[in-house]
Amino acid sequence: MKVRLxxxxxxxSGDKGDTANVGVIALEPRWYQVLEEFVxxxxxxxxFRGMIEGAVDRYELPNLNALNFLLHGxxxxxxxxxxxxxxxxxxxxxxxxxxxxxxxxxEARRLELPAAK
Amino acid sequence: xxxxxxxxxxxxFWGDDLDAPRRQVEGGPIDYLMLxxxxxxxxxxxxxxxERDPSLGYARDFVGAMESVLPAVVERGVKVIANAGGxxxxxxxxxxQAVAEKKGARGALRIGVVSGDDLLGRLDQLIAAGxxxxxxxxxEPLSLVRDRVLSANAYIGSxxxxxxxxxxxxxxxxxxxxxxxxxxxxxxHEFGWGATSWDQLAAGIVxxxxxxxxxxxSGGNCLYDWRSIPDLANVGYPLVEAKADxxxxxxxxxxxxxxxxxxxxxxxxxxxxxxxxSYITPDVIADFTTIKLARDGDDRVLVSGIKGTPPTDKLKVxxxxxAGFKAVGTLVYVWPDALEKAQLADKILRExxxxxxxxxxxxxxxxxxxxxxxxxxxxxxxxxxxVQLRFGVRGPDRxxxxxxxxxIAPLVLNGPPSVTGFAxxxxxxxxxxxxxxxxxxxxxxxxxxxxxQ
Numbered sequence: 001m002k003v004r005l006x007x008x009x010x011x012x013s014g015d016k017g018d019t020a021n022v023g024v025i026a027l028e029p030r031w032y033q034v035l036e037e038f039v040x041x042x043x044x045x046x047x048f049r050g051m052i053e054g055a056v057d058r059y060e061l062p063n064l065n066a067l068n069f070l071l072h073g074x075x076x077x078x079x080x081x082x083x084x085x086x087x088x089x090x091x092x093x094x095x096x097x098x099x100x101x102x103x104x105x106x107e108a109r110r111l112e113l114p115a116a117k
Numbered sequence: 118x119x120x121x122x123x124x125x126x127x128x129x130f131w132g133d134d135l136d137a138p139r140r141q142v143e144g145g146p147i148d149y150l151m152l153x154x155x156x157x158x159x160x161x162x163x164x165x166x167x168e169r170d171p172s173l174g175y176a177r178d179f180v181g182a183m184e185s186v187l188p189a190v191v192e193r194g195v196k197v198i199a200n201a202g203g204x205x206x207x208x209x210x211x212x213x214q215a216v217a218e219k220k221g222a223r224g225a226l227r228i229g230v231v232s233g234d235d236l237l238g239r240l241d242q243l244i245a246a247g248x249x250x251x252x253x254x255x256x257e258p259l260s261l262v263r264d265r266v267l268s269a270n271a272y273i274g275s276x277x278x279x280x281x282x283x284x285x286x287x288x289x290x291x292x293x294x295x296x297x298x299x300x301x302x303x304x305x306h307e308f309g310w311g312a313t314s315w316d317q318l319a320a321g322i323v324x325x326x327x328x329x330x331x332x333x334x335s336g337g338n339c340l341y342d343w344r345s346i347p348d349l350a351n352v353g354y355p356l357v358e359a360k361a362d363x364x365x366x367x368x369x370x371x372x373x374x375x376x377x378x379x380x381x382x383x384x385x386x387x388x389x390x391x392x393x394x395s396y397i398t399p400d401v402i403a404d405f406t407t408i409k410l411a412r413d414g415d416d417r418v419l420v421s422g423i424k425g426t427p428p429t430d431k432l433k434v435x436x437x438x439x440a441g442f443k444a445v446g447t448l449v450y451v452w453p454d455a456l457e458k459a460q461l462a463d464k465i466l467r468e469x470x471x472x473x474x475x476x477x478x479x480x481x482x483x484x485x486x487x488x489x490x491x492x493x494x495x496x497x498x499x500x501x502x503x504v505q506l507r508f509g510v511r512g513p514d515r516x517x518x519x520x521x522x523x524x525i526a527p528l529v530l531n532g533p534p535s536v537t538g539f540a541x542x543x544x545x546x547x548x549x550x551x552x553x554x555x556x557x558x559x560x561x562x563x564x565x566x567x568x569x570q
Binding site: 010011012013014015016017018021023025027047050051057059060061062063064065066068070076077078079080081083084085086091092093094095098 | 157158253254338340341380383384385386387388389390391392393394405406407408409410422440443445479481483485489490491492493494507509510511549550551552554
């Protein structure tokens with residue numbers, strides 16, 4: 001079943017130099033396992049291909065039902081050097097929430113995940 | 118010892134809501150008002166101001182804030198901790214004294230002034246002594262941009278603030294203290310946490326991280342269920358109610374808008390997060406994967422379980438240096454084919470800059486309303502009602518950037534059709550002051566506390 005991240009998570013992002021961070025938090029604690037399983041480092045790197053220049057790191061925070069991603073080379077130099085509208089990476093969070101993941105039907109039903117419309 | 122100590126945040130950055138400090142001292146009982154004024158580039162702005170006038174170089178908003186909270190400080194014993202000192206804490210203290218005197222509260226303030234973070238005058242000596250102050254991102258030594266450095270400050274921790282409070286200060290003014298130390302220090306002072314009480318110190322840092330951006334943990338900028346967050350016009354700024362064991366509740370004053378929930382606090386916890394296992398500060402390394410959040414009634418979140426480990430022997434240094442010039446110009450193209458028209462304008466502009474022989478380090482064009490923030494993820498935007506071409510250049514040559522700013526307006530008459538939104542006039546050329554993060558041995562940074570009465 002196709003599931004939109006925006007339907008199962010919320011997020012906030014910020015910056016550190018030329019790196020943007022995106023913290024993604026499951027809307028329901030039981031959905032955290034879906035984030036952990038399907039929103040992988042590679043999947044996120046693929047998602048942002050062409051938008052960021054560096055690698056992606058992923059950290060897990062099961063205590064907050066959250067994942068933290070670092071998107072390196074995402075801010076056109078970052079800080080005052082950047083010419084971007086989003087020079088401080090404030091809305092990369094929402095760009096990540098555009099992701100659609102493919103969850104096996106049985107698991108999606110068991111966790112009552114909302115299907116992508 | 119107090120059972121519960123209340124620290125309230127009244128300012129998340131220089132430019133935040135001017136009335137928030139007053140609302141924090143009047144809205145309910147608090148022990149400390151914490152005001153964070155310094156972002157990465159703020160120090161360099163303050164340094165420029167100090168160069169023009171040696172009596173400046175601090176966050177002047179703080180003087181007005183002090184005026185508005187003076188009755189609470191004088192009559193109810195609320196203490197104020199702020200990194201408003203910027204690159205000139207003594208001048209900031211003098212300005213606060215002047216305002217107290219004007220209000221007839223002379224003698225009521227005991228101001229602790231923290232200094233020692235400013236490394237600008239010592240830079241050459243430090244570099245000569247073998248401290249390269251290499252850029253943490255690129256590894257390049259500071260000597261590369263030494264002649265363009267505007268300010269250099271070490272991020273200092275809670276120690277000098279605790280010292281000032283121990284000496285009876287009711288207002289503590291620092292320069293480049295870490296944002297989180299401003300909250301942790303009063304807890305450490307009140308509860309007598311030792312320099313190796315790692316878990317408690319880490320809890321104080323997490324409390325600081327949660328409230329250092331003001332209302333961003335109490336409903337502001339919160340994506341979760343954002344439509345339901347009440348009365349943001351009257352948003353309540355956050356406060357922590359902390360206990361000696363390091364547990365604390367995040368809440369806000371009654372009869373204020375916004376919301377404090379597990380979700381609003383979670384969003385703030387992940388804001389600007391790096392490796393959550395090691396949130397490094399001068400005092401302690403906090404492990405954000407140990408934080409437990411639980412609802413504790415309406416607009417109350419209990420935070421517990423936090424673990425800390427010893428810090429490193431380095432301090433982070435924030436260096437600001439001149440890094441050339443930039444300008445950004447915009448034009449709005451309108452349906453039909455808004456995006457295509459904006460794209461053609463971009464192409465024409467690039468050709469004209471090329472023909473003029475203008476060279477830049479960087480040219481960036483964005484299409485606001487179509488792809489500026491979400492890139493290809495935004496999908497097909499060919500039917501957008503309007504698209505703003507946002508065209509920026511950056512380079513070392515001011516004249517080239519200046520020349521670029523004259524190339525936007527002509528496009529209105531000699532470029533693609535259906536264009537508007539140019540009433541703002543020619544783009545402004547801005548000097549770039551860039552940020553150079555580095556590390557330095559802790560042992561070379563000596564802080565000092567002066568008490569002024």
